[in-house]
Amino acid sequence: MTTAATECMIKLYEERHELEDYQAGVPRWCTGCGDNAILAAVQRLCRDEQLRPEKTVFVSGIGCSSRFPHYMKTYGFHGIHGRALPVAEGVKFARPDLHVFVNTGDGDCCSIGAAHWIHALRYNMNMTVFLHDNQIYGLTKMQASPTSPIGTKSNTTPRGSYLDALQPLSVTLGVQNVSFVAQTVDWIPELMYDIVKAAFHHKGLSFVRIVQRCPEWLPKLFDPFLHDPQRILLLNHEDGLSISPGLAKVYKNQERHDPSNINRAREIASANDPIPVGILYRNPDVPCYEDLRASTVLRTPELVRKGLENEFDKYTIWPQGMEPEAQATA
Amino acid sequence: MKPITRVNDFVVKFANVNGSGSASANALFARAVLRMGVPVAARNIFPSNIQGLPTWYEVRIVEEGWRGRRGGVDLMVAMNPETWTQDVAEIEPGGYLFYDSTRPLPESRLRSDITAIGMPITAICNAEYTDARQRQLFKNIVYLGALAALLSIEPAEVEKLLAEQYRGKEALLDANRKAFRMGFDYETAHGPVGLRIERRDKVGNRIFIDGNKAAALGAVYGGATLCAWYPITPSSSLAEGFIAQCRKLRIEPGTGKHRYAIVQAEDELSSIGMVIGGAWNGARSFTATSGPGISLMQEFIGLAYFAEIPAVLFDVQRGSPSTGMPTKTQQADILCCAYASHGDTKHVLLFPEDPKECFEMGAQAFDLADRLQTPIFVMLDLDMGMQDWLCEPLTWDDSHRMDQGKRMTSADLEAGKDFGRYLDVDGDGITYRTIPGTHPKRGAFFTRGTSKDRYARYTEDGSAYVDNMQRLLRKFETAKDYVPAPVVERAARPTRAGVIWYGSTGAPMQESLRALEKLGIHLDRMRVRAFPFADAVVDFIAEHDHVFVVEQNRDAQLRTLLVNECGIDPGRLVPVLHYDGNPLTARFITREIAEKAAVFNFKPMRKVAP
Structure with missing residues (x-):
């Protein structure tokens, strides 16, 4: 059967994807795990943006959060520990037309994958990176992670962890070419959605840290923040998030923050209490690596053939006097 | 079908939901059988997941003392509705099914060739407890009581175990004892089944321990003072075991000073790097990992081989390649470890057969590393690493002195002995090293991954390179005399x-x-x-x-x-x-x-x- 081009266009136009079209299987995360909230927001984003499932890729590393792609009915790539970003970069390089998302955890990104994290920010390829930060290793059963608060008791640190927690936002904001940094918490769905959406629409690498609960290993860590809305600092700005009246009523602790102000963003990033939530930094002018490297010349088949033939000619042993140069000068 | 009748020779399998608290009740079951003098071979079968997925615990009761799985199941304790069909199908003809009959089951869900024993466990627990968590947790103890009655396990043994487990926590002990009695009394009324446990004296002084814990203890006895590692199933409990043992055994009396260092590094690469750095200084250093970690460490392993730096690696092998089956067992890292890293390399591997040898070889590995000045791999696997095995008691010869290998002393250097870091003085391929700080003027050397001559000077001279590579082969020959014999x-x-x-x-x-x-x-x-x-x-x-x-x-x-x-x-x-x-x-x-x-x-x- 053949389909006329116009008919095809109409079909494409009329095609509509529902939430179920992005949902694959029942998530195997613990009840109350923040990953579930992130999944819900991302599936909703896909539906609202009508992303074509066959042109959408979720890339992950290893860890609880890296199971994320299993539950998306899109292309998924569950790679190896700490290496989600290089895989995602390769995908984007070869297919800039795909929507690329990365799901990584605090161990995956900030510990074993830290080198790739820095360089992914420098590349600034157009993709959306979610750092699922529950501040503990879950899958291997409770070891401290780089973002565990100092004093965290775990199987590795029975007397409490020794080092101050690494602040992923500060690191991110310290890297050349950073172009989008936001933070949210897993327990405010409206904000999570708004931030995920803003991240998706940014052209460049958008880095979203999601402060999330681990009900299994650190069940009480964020209770004080859940119970006291004053301990959440909402960042609002006409160039950032606009806060709905409903949300503003609950979360009165707000700051007007211009996302183009990187110095203030760095100050905000370094504070943990109250937890800043919103868009810390956005700079749409940072070029994407895939664009920098894209050829400006239209690569027609003729152009490619000519180029190849020129290359082959270099290796040809011409009979004397028959060299192209000789002919040209003759 | 005639129901199976067997004494001290059958397989009981528990089908549970991961994270439902069944693990400790199931372990109690195995230990109670052991306390009756009857050997068991017990294994957790679990998914790569935190909570909610099916998990099994298989206990082979075997008077003959075999330690492997038998295959097949004589009594299934089916506590997970999700895996019901598969669990029921696995029972041998004539076998038994123990299940929660709170909700009546249609005949079609059962089998005619097995004996089904229903007990309304949920109903019993709901009537007894109000707290949701208690209702769930005590179910496990209730079925333990029921099994004790069905299989003729002496209740006193279980109660003794409970008393040991909840020493100092009287409220918990009473609650557990009560739950156990509820199950026991309920099934006592229904009488025993054809499978019976009879008291014997076949366990002797054997102990029930997992290989990771034993290997960790081996590292302590072997004199390890630096452990750098990164969490990975199924090796995490080895490093965690080392932490626990060091806290007991490696704190200087009087001062409380720690005589050990344990670092959860940022990844496996960093772990092996720290191990090599520590061992270069003479500290006995090790890492614990699994296949993916070994893959990551390759370049560093090559450095340790070529620069001749001792290192001990415990590889608790799991299902592979790549992420593979993290909670399943295999012996598939043999070649990857034997020839780890690029170029012509060969490494010493030790193959413990059970937790006892995990302990012995875990300790011996450090002597070998110092003696041979090269990485030593102790090849465990998930089955022996994470499962409790019945084995001979761990023993240690107090007269054993560490073999620190060939070291040039300050006196040697002072006396003007010729020191070449890679100079084969004794003809066995093993050369003398110095530890930083040995002598104020002599004995310092340069460590590098590039090729060098006998005096550790950089060279690309072909004959010097070949000379060094041949000596490394000689050293590997020498290793044959030191490693455990077949x-x-x-x-x-x-x-x-x-x-x-x-x-x-x-x-x-x-x-x-x-x-x-x-x-x-x-x-x-x-x-x-x-x-x-x-x-x-x-x-x-x-x-x-x-x-x-x-x-x-x-x-x-x-x-x-x-x-x-x-x-x-x-x-x-x-x-x-x-x-x-x-x-x-x-x-x-x-x-x-x-x-x-x-x-x-x-x-x-x-x-x-x-």
Whole structure:
């Protein structure tokens, strides 16, 4: 059967994807795990943006959060520990037309994958990176992670962890070419959605840290923040998030923050209490690596053939006097 | 179908939901049987997940003391509705099914050839407890009570175990004892089944311990002071065990000073780097990891080989390649470790067969590392690493002194002895080293991954390079004298066939050999305990026409190593391979060997009348 081009266009136009079209299987995360909230927001984003499932890729590393792609009915790539970003970069390089998302955890990104994290920010390829930060290793059963608060008791640190927690936002904001940094918490769905959406629409690498609960290993860590809305600092700005009246009523602790102000963003990033939530930094002018490297010349088949033939000619042993140069000068 | 009747020889399997608190009740069951003097082989079968997925615990009650899985299930304790169909199907004909009958089940969900024993556990717990968590947790203790009644386990033994577990927590102890009694009294009214546990004295002084814990203890006894590691299943509990033991055994009395350092590094690369740095200074250092970690460490392992720095690596092997099956067992890192890193490298591997050897080799590895100045791999696997095994008590000879290997002392240097870091003074390929701080003026040397001469000076001179590489080969030869020797045992009758195995494969092997004997197949046997292979390994193979090599990987990795390193005709080494991730059973080995033996026609070893 053949389909006329116009008919095809109409079909494409009329095609509509529902939430179920992005949902694959029942998530195997613990009840109350923040990953579930992130999944819900991302599936909703896909539906609202009508992303074509066959042109959408979720890339992950290893860890609880890296199971994320299993539950998306899109292309998924569950790679190896700490290496989600290089895989995602390769995908984007070869297919800039795909929507690329990365799901990584605090161990995956900030510990074993830290080198790739820095360089992914420098590349600034157009993709959306979610750092699922529950501040503990879950899958291997409770070891401290780089973002565990100092004093965290775990199987590795029975007397409490020794080092101050690494602040992923500060690191991110310290890297050349950073172009989008936001933070949210897993327990405010409206904000999570708004931030995920803003991240998706940014052209460049958008880095979203999601402060999330681990009900299994650190069940009480964020209770004080859940119970006291004053301990959440909402960042609002006409160039950032606009806060709905409903949300503003609950979360009165707000700051007007211009996302183009990187110095203030760095100050905000370094504070943990109250937890800043919103868009810390956005700079749409940072070029994407895939664009920098894209050829400006239209690569027609003729152009490619000519180029190849020129290359082959270099290796040809011409009979004397028959060299192209000789002919040209003759 | 006649119900199975058996005493002290059957398999009970518990089907549970991961994270439902069943693990400790199931372990109590196994320990209660042990307290009755009857050996068990128990295994957790669990998914790579935190909570909510199916998990099983299999207890083989076996008076004969076999340590492998048997295969098949005689009594299924089916507590997970999700896996019901599969669990019920697994029961042997004539077997038993114990289940929660709170919600009535249609006949179609059961089987006519098994005995189903329903007990309204949920109803009992809901009536007794109000708290949701208690209702869930005590279900496990209630069914434990019921099983004690059904299988004739002495309740006093379980109560003793409970008292030990909840010492100092009287409220918890009373609650558990009560739940146990509820289950016990309920089923006592229904009478015992055909499967019975009778008191024996077959456990002796054996202990029930997992290999990771034993290896961690080995590291403590071996004098390890630096552990750098990164969390990975199934090795995490080894490093965590080391932490626990050091807190008990390595704190200086009086000052409270820690005589150890444990670092959870940012990844495996960093872990092995720290180990190499520590060991270069003379500290006994190790890392614990699994296949993916070994893959990451490759370049550093090459450095340690070429720069000759001691290091100990515990590799608790899991289902592979890549992320593979993280909670399943395999022996598939043999080649990857033997030849780890690029270029011409060979490494010493130790193959413990059970937790006792995990302890012994775990300690010995540090002496070997210092003696041979090279990385030493202790090859555990998930089955022996994470499962409790019944084994001989761990023993330690207090007269043992650490072998710190060849070190040039300050006095040697002062006396003007010629120090060349890579100078083979004794002809065994092992050279002398100095530890930073040995002497104020002499003995310093430069460590590098680039090629060097006998005095550690950089060189690209071909003959100096070859000289060094040849010496490394000589050193590897020397290693044969230091590593654990293979264990050889002759068959009851003279035979031209043999069998080789290593590591956890030993668990079902003895049982299988017994079964094969009954089939008239007699095999001489050798358990390989280390690489490089001792000459005895080559001799053993030479003495036989055919030698089976039983291992738990797809590609017959030990066989490849034997062929490659000992120049053996591959046709004489017959692979027997099991690699589905589950522990090997004697039934499997017996069937495979019997089938292959028929093809090779081993039986003529029996005297045939002319």
